[in-house]
Amino acid sequence: MSKLEINHLSISFGSQKILDDITFTAEEGEFISILGPSGSGKSTLFNLIGGILIPDEGSILLDGKEITGKRGSISYMPQSHALMPWRTILDNVLLGQEIAGKRDEKKALEMLGKAGLKGYEKHYPHELSGGMKQRVSFIRSLLSPQSLICLDEPFSALDEFTRFEMQNWLLSVWQQYKRTILFITHNIDEALYLSDRILVLSNKPASVQKEFIVPFKRPRTEEMLYSAEFLKWKQDIYREIKQYSL
Amino acid sequence: MSKLEINHLSISFGSQKILDDITFTAEEGEFISILGPSGSGKSTLFNLIGGILIPDEGSILLDGKEITGKRGSISYMPQSHALMPWRTILDNVLLGQEIAGKRDEKKALEMLGKAGLKGYEKHYPHELSGGMKQRVSFIRSLLSPQSLICLDEPFSALDEFTRFEMQNWLLSVWQQYKRTILFITHNIDEALYLSDRILVLSNKPASVQKEFIVPFKRPRTEEMLYSAEFLKWKQDIYREIKQYSL
Amino acid sequence: MKTLVEKGWRPTLVLVLLFIIWEFSVKILEIEQWLLPAPSQIFNELIHGTDVYLEHLWPTIQLCIIGLAIGCTVGIVTGIILHIVPFLRQAFYPILIISQNIPTIVLAPLLVIWFGFGMLPKIFVIILVCFFPITISLLDGFRQSDRDVMNYMKMAGATKQQIFWKLEWPNALPSLFSGIKISATYSVMGAVISEWLGASKGIGVYMQLSQSSFRTDRVFVAIILIVILSLLLLGLIMLLEKKMIRWRPKEGKSHE
Amino acid sequence: MKTLVEKGWRPTLVLVLLFIIWEFSVKILEIEQWLLPAPSQIFNELIHGTDVYLEHLWPTIQLCIIGLAIGCTVGIVTGIILHIVPFLRQAFYPILIISQNIPTIVLAPLLVIWFGFGMLPKIFVIILVCFFPITISLLDGFRQSDRDVMNYMKMAGATKQQIFWKLEWPNALPSLFSGIKISATYSVMGAVISEWLGASKGIGVYMQLSQSSFRTDRVFVAIILIVILSLLLLGLIMLLEKKMIRWRPKEGKSHE
Amino acid sequence: VGNGQDESSNDSKSNDELEKVKLVLDWTPNTNHTGLYVAQDKGYFEEEGLDVEIIMPGEATAENLVASGQADFGISYQEGVTLARTQDIPLVSIAAIIQHNTSGFASLKEQNITSPKDFEGKTYGGWGSPIEAAVIESIMKQEDANIDEVEIINVGNTDFFTALEQNIDFFWIYYGWTGIEAEIRDIPINMIYLTDYSEKLDYYTPVIITNEDHIADNPETVRKFLAAVTKGYEFAIENPAEAADILIEAVPELDAELVKKSQEWLSPKYQDDAPRWGEQKLEVWENYADWLYENELMDKQLEAEKAFTNEFLPE
Ligand SMILES: Nc1ncnc2c1ncn2[C@@H]1O[C@H](COP(=O)(O)OP(=O)(O)OP(=O)(O)O)[C@@H](O)[C@H]1O
Ligand SMILES: Nc1ncnc2c1ncn2[C@@H]1O[C@H](COP(=O)(O)OP(=O)(O)OP(=O)(O)O)[C@@H](O)[C@H]1O
Ligand SMILES: [Mg+2]
Ligand SMILES: [Mg+2]
Numbered sequence A, B: 001m002s003k004l005e006i007n008h009l010s011i012s013f014g015s016q017k018i019l020d021d022i023t024f025t026a027e028e029g030e031f032i033s034i035l036g037p038s039g040s041g042k043s044t045l046f047n048l049i050g051g052i053l054i055p056d057e058g059s060i061l062l063d064g065k066e067i068t069g070k071r072g073s074i075s076y077m078p079q080s081h082a083l084m085p086w087r088t089i090l091d092n093v094l095l096g097q098e099i100a101g102k103r104d105e106k107k108a109l110e111m112l113g114k115a116g117l118k119g120y121e122k123h124y125p126h127e128l129s130g131g132m133k134q135r136v137s138f139i140r141s142l143l144s145p146q147s148l149i150c151l152d153e154p155f156s157a158l159d160e161f162t163r164f165e166m167q168n169w170l171l172s173v174w175q176q177y178k179r180t181i182l183f184i185t186h187n188i189d190e191a192l193y194l195s196d197r198i199l200v201l202s203n204k205p206a207s208v209q210k211e212f213i214v215p216f217k218r219p220r221t222e223e224m225l226y227s228a229e230f231l232k233w234k235q236d237i238y239r240e241i242k243q244y245s246l
Numbered sequence C, D: 001m002k003t004l005v006e007k008g009w010r011p012t013l014v015l016v017l018l019f020i021i022w023e024f025s026v027k028i029l030e031i032e033q034w035l036l037p038a039p040s041q042i043f044n045e046l047i048h049g050t051d052v053y054l055e056h057l058w059p060t061i062q063l064c065i066i067g068l069a070i071g072c073t074v075g076i077v078t079g080i081i082l083h084i085v086p087f088l089r090q091a092f093y094p095i096l097i098i099s100q101n102i103p104t105i106v107l108a109p110l111l112v113i114w115f116g117f118g119m120l121p122k123i124f125v126i127i128l129v130c131f132f133p134i135t136i137s138l139l140d141g142f143r144q145s146d147r148d149v150m151n152y153m154k155m156a157g158a159t160k161q162q163i164f165w166k167l168e169w170p171n172a173l174p175s176l177f178s179g180i181k182i183s184a185t186y187s188v189m190g191a192v193i194s195e196w197l198g199a200s201k202g203i204g205v206y207m208q209l210s211q212s213s214f215r216t217d218r219v220f221v222a223i224i225l226i227v228i229l230s231l232l233l234l235g236l237i238m239l240l241e242k243k244m245i246r247w248r249p250k251e252g253k254s255h256e
Numbered sequence E: 001v002g003n004g005q006d007e008s009s010n011d012s013k014s015n016d017e018l019e020k021v022k023l024v025l026d027w028t029p030n031t032n033h034t035g036l037y038v039a040q041d042k043g044y045f046e047e048e049g050l051d052v053e054i055i056m057p058g059e060a061t062a063e064n065l066v067a068s069g070q071a072d073f074g075i076s077y078q079e080g081v082t083l084a085r086t087q088d089i090p091l092v093s094i095a096a097i098i099q100h101n102t103s104g105f106a107s108l109k110e111q112n113i114t115s116p117k118d119f120e121g122k123t124y125g126g127w128g129s130p131i132e133a134a135v136i137e138s139i140m141k142q143e144d145a146n147i148d149e150v151e152i153i154n155v156g157n158t159d160f161f162t163a164l165e166q167n168i169d170f171f172w173i174y175y176g177w178t179g180i181e182a183e184i185r186d187i188p189i190n191m192i193y194l195t196d197y198s199e200k201l202d203y204y205t206p207v208i209i210t211n212e213d214h215i216a217d218n219p220e221t222v223r224k225f226l227a228a229v230t231k232g233y234e235f236a237i238e239n240p241a242e243a244a245d246i247l248i249e250a251v252p253e254l255d256a257e258l259v260k261k262s263q264e265w266l267s268p269k270y271q272d273d274a275p276r277w278g279e280q281k282l283e284v285w286e287n288y289a290d291w292l293y294e295n296e297l298m299d300k301q302l303e304a305e306k307a308f309t310n311e312f313l314p315e
Helices: A042-050 A089-093 A095-100 A105-114 A130-143 A160-177 A188-194 A228-242 B042-050 B089-093 B095-100 B105-114 B130-143 B160-177 B188-194 B228-242 C002-028 C039-048 C050-084 C086-099 C104-115 C119-142 C147-155 C160-195 C203-212 C216-244 D002-028 D039-048 D050-084 D086-099 D104-115 D119-142 D147-155 D160-195 D203-212 D216-244 E031-041 E062-067 E078-086 E130-141 E160-165 E175-184 E212-217 E219-238 E240-250 E256-271 E282-294
Strands: A004-013 A016-026 A031-035 A057-062 A074-077 A148-152 A180-184 A197-201 A208-213 B004-013 B016-026 B031-035 B057-062 B074-077 B148-152 B180-184 B197-201 B208-213 E019-024 E050-055 E073-076 E091-096 E103-108 E123-126 E151-154 E170-174 E189-193 E207-211
Touching: A004 A042, A016 A042, A016 A057, A016 A208, A031 A188, A042 A074, A042 A148, A042 A180, A042 C147, A074 A130, A074 C147, A089 A095, A089 A105, A089 A130, A095 A130, A095 C160, A105 A130, A130 A148, A130 A160, A160 A188, A160 B228, A188 A228, A197 A228, A208 A228, A228 B160, B004 B042, B016 B042, B016 B057, B016 B208, B031 B188, B042 B074, B042 B148, B042 B180, B042 D147, B074 B130, B074 D147, B089 B095, B089 B105, B089 B130, B095 B130, B095 D160, B105 B130, B130 B148, B130 B160, B160 B188, B188 B228, B197 B228, B208 B228, C002 C039, C002 D086, C039 C050, C039 C216, C050 C086, C050 C119, C050 C160, C050 C203, C050 C216, C086 C119, C086 D002, C086 D216, C104 C119, C104 D203, C104 D216, C104 E160, C119 C160, C119 D160, C147 C160, C160 C203, C160 C216, C160 D119, C160 D160, C203 C216, C203 D104, C216 D086, C216 D104, D002 D039, D039 D050, D039 D216, D050 D086, D050 D119, D050 D160, D050 D203, D050 D216, D086 D119, D104 D119, D104 E062, D119 D160, D147 D160, D160 D203, D160 D216, D203 D216, E019 E062, E019 E219, E031 E050, E031 E175, E031 E219, E031 E240, E031 E256, E050 E219, E062 E073, E062 E078, E062 E091, E062 E207, E073 E091, E078 E091, E078 E207, E078 E282, E091 E212, E091 E219, E103 E175, E123 E130, E130 E151, E160 E170, E160 E175, E170 E175, E175 E189, E175 E256, E207 E212, E207 E219, E212 E219, E219 E240, E219 E256, E240 E256
Parallel strands: A031 A180, A031 A197, A074 A148, A148 A180, B031 B180, B031 B197, B074 B148, B148 B180, E019 E050, E019 E073, E123 E151, E123 E170
Antiparallel strands: A004 A016, A004 A057, A197 A208, B004 B016, B004 B057, B197 B208, E073 E207, E091 E207, E103 E170, E103 E189
């Protein structure tokens, strides 16, 4: 469990300001989704939290300690799958653990099975479909030990059903281990279904424009997705996003 | 305008059968969406049509001519963006045209502007966000001259609004030039909004399990998305897919 | 075995053709045999002169295997050190270049005085020849790691060491083997040259003695032996490459 | 200019340190000057002996620039041909290896007899030295094209030629430069060796004459000239590399 | 190195009237070659209607280049010509530059090696040729010493002074160059000349060679060439200091002191006891060939009278 504080973060690439005064807090064990137009700076925000970019201004605190520019505090799933072509699937999902020091093959095999990748443990990434690679990358982040998980569009290449399975699995992992999750997605349904709070970013430069506190009780059910309230929320958020896009 | 006929296509990787007796026809100027579980073989189907894989059985005909194993008949957008890191964005989108023989920079610049990429013409791919790269790859396929367009999850990394913009743009291009389109997606809304017909593939091995002829009239409107009929269709398709997943 | 035959027939064919052309040009152009002996003559000597050259074979083989092995090690270690300590990379790059530009005729006396006439100075020469292509290729390989994976590793908190061993090293393997292949090709020639520093047995000695007694056919036998050794070494390295870089998609599928 | 100074001070420092250590060890260990002259002595000769070596400089520079240029061309053309015609690749690989294993002492008489004493045989030797690392690196570079982009190209109907020029060639550029760097390093030494085929002017001649009249200090002056030439050539190549491979993310951002 | 064309000459013949002739040396220019450079500098070649280019050999040997016709004349030595002829390479020696063999075994004075008998228990450093062992054995036999007591180490291309540093006790050198360098360096050495112990080893080194075809086709050129060269060596014999300066001027890269001292030592040795410079004797050729054959260093007999000729030497 970790509490993440983002204070007045700004960054530019060249002369272009990308993030402008981003401020928010993720409480211990909170599930926060981040929505925002393509190219607004969501992945850049993760890169800042992960410490590979240094903000021009502002600071990042994890459990009260400053981690600006410090690495290794997050379980990360990048937007590109970033698998190693020379490692088998099994070795790829274990990479995060290896970096932290311990390999738990049994758990990895079990997780691969849950994600429908049984039988592919000894395959290499180039033998997998796009969605399968994405699941591998997702499992890698789940297996990483850090309690703050940052997922960058983790389910974008999955069919609706597989995606739903993965969402539920993520929720169960989250509830079981009470990890704090930052979740980038373009899917409003997904954001509503999963998160406690939804942050909407504006574009060029991005700042937190709106914060939605999701009212639905947990555990959430499939029926909820078809409720009128859900639809209303969805339309609200959609309207909010539309106004910052393009 | 092209008519595509897929006859009894089968292919295996190693001992695993991936596609089993796939048969369908895309009429001239038709817009067909292909839905199917992740890892079922959708991208493999495109690879077959594109001629870089040879089917174990079956044949592919374009306008009556066999193109099995023949290349260059399609405007293709791969699932991975497959941009060249050493080319600028502008040169990347022109690649398809270059291969066919003629460069039309003016049109390319115009399209880049339409996709919200104005100002990035001289940038290199590594300076772009995931969604921006996807749009570049999409424009590249639109600029390619072949009249059969195969798009492999073209909008998966876009926010809902940008996605909607792109969808409409695709429709206008399609209607204007009457190209035949095969469209892989995991988004049922998208499939319903865009296509004349939806094919649903099963899993391991994949075959065409169901074909939905989309009843909505064109031009389609945003309101349609919230109509009851649309929702009913969506649920039907969802149920259909669910039964072949995992 | 099948693939060996399959792959082997082409180069064999070309070589045989080459020999035939050579044989005929020598005959037709009446090239004198002390200048360029006909292949038939060389093979004759290769077959019947075994008792002369056999004893010279082993010392050279030994020399070039030991030299190449140490040369690879030195090349790899140098590459790694220069890579992980950027300060050293900039500081020592010119020294690398210098090391390749000191002619043996200058080095030889120094080596002999420091190390005597044993194997040591000879191995030193081979190392000097072999380490350089390896170091350069390796350094270039290290620089080509995938950005996305690199970023993942860093954000996951990988130490420099982990980034090196888990990402940069495996990523540089193809480049490394490219360098080793170049070095292996040079290693036998390096051994032969090093024998001119003073050896009593070895292909280099055999070649020089043949040369000074105008036995050009034997000089060419020496070359054939050198080439065979090189090809064997190279074959070994390619085998190793195949074993170590298994993930690469089969060429057949990706190229045509 | 700023970066030149920034990058230059480290190697300069190391070299100066090296010279100081060398100077002192020569003094303290009382190494005789005909064996290993002190740097002070060498620099003395470098400064005051200009009239002896200056005339030898230009022919060598000319030789190695022409040789390297043709060597690169030959290496690149060979690489391309062997790459696009797989049959030739398999058939001629052994010939490549053979070409690197023919010692100059065998080649020299043949070359001189065929081409006389002019520049031709010398340039031939430099080409032989230079083309090989380039060809090997290039071949390895061609093989490492991105699968996805390759598939895209093929499906878009790209001809072999287009795949080559638009994908494989730009993709192999970093490897190519890695090979050219190795070759450039060898080229000056290659020119010096080629001058032993019989030349009247050149650093190689100067070195041999100095060596045979036991002027070790002048031999080292020759080495210094060789090294300076190599470094200049290499600098040129790196500049060219920077110009040609512009898309690579700045190292500063991706490494650290 | 010595490219003759630009030498000024009082002779009015223009260059294109001159017959172009190429001469390959056996090694880098040294005092063995002084007469050639004198002939070049003083215009003796031009007087004979020749335009001579002097070439340093490098990796392609003089024997190869002369035999193939790439060069008209070359500098070689008797052993080279002998071995070449038995391999059917048609070389002919047309003049002996130095009458007697000036090579021998050098050792540091403190080693006290004054006769071949003292080789016993010592270490010899050579380049691995079987001829070396045979020579050592030959001269040791004169004193009933046993070659098995000598340790022979292969030192490759290592030079004398380097070899001495590595506990090599004796080494085969030409006194006229390496021995003089030792004098300059103040290294006292003992010399055991081959000629003092075996008549058969008093072979000619170096010699001027050409090939049989050249003799058959252009006997006049050979004659003219030797006439000029003879004048050159005669000048060097009479004026060692001036001759040395000519060589130094032609090849400034050489160490001047070494050239001067060497020239002083060598000048009287060119002609020595011969009736004229360059003359060769049949018995010298026969003796050495016999010796090589007896020692199984050669598998054929040499037709000694064909290996050399005095025919073209000026009267
Ligand atoms: N080169 C290969 N070697 C072995 N198996 C492969 C190879 N390429 C694809 N496959 C297998 O073929 C199946 C179908 O892959 P494909 O990429 O066509 O799936 P897809 O329907 O596009 O999935 P997604 O929606 O996840 O992109 C997968 O199970 C995959 O593992
Ligand atoms: N290395 C870079 N150099 C220059 N500009 C960059 C670089 N990296 C990112 N950018 C710019 O920063 C902006 C934000 O990029 P980022 O990847 O954070 O977007 P995103 O919100 O993740 O978008 P998407 O949803 O498409 O993934 C983009 O406009 C992009 O062009
Ligand atoms: Mg992103
Ligand atoms: Mg796919």
